[in-house]
Amino acid sequence: MRMLIPICHHCNQTRGVKKHGKSKVGSQRYYCQECKKTFLTKYIYKGNEAQIARQVTRLISQGNTPEMISAVLQVGLPTVRHYLVSDK
Numbered sequence: 001m002r003m004l005i006p007i008c009h010h011c012n013q014t015r016g017v018k019k020h021g022k023s024k025v026g027s028q029r030y031y032c033q034e035c036k037k038t039f040l041t042k043y044i045y046k047g048n049e050a051q052i053a054r055q056v057t058r059l060i061s062q063g064n065t066p067e068m069i070s071a072v073l074q075v076g077l078p079t080v081r082h083y084l085v086s087d088k
């Protein structure tokens with residue numbers, strides 16, 4: 001099973017994203033080589049609904065399953081389905 005890499009919050013790319021240790025509260029930190037910035041998945045996506053909706057729509061259009069999107073965006077499967085339904 002291949003590892004799921006989250007999308008960079010700053011430039012929306014996945015190809016340059018690497019794990020970059022953990023934050024003080026234990027969230028996974030990532031570093032994006034494309035835009036040279038770090039971001040935290042749990043911190044970033046929580047409460048950032050417009051961003052999630054956009055990502056879900058884009059990932060689905062690229063052929064990803066809701067399960068994969070849930071893992072990539074670090075949000076629950078019900079949340080992913082919520083955006084799928086509301087988008088149609």
Ligand SMILES: [Zn+2]
Pocket residue numbers: 008009010011012013032033034035036037
């Ligand atoms: Zn980036």
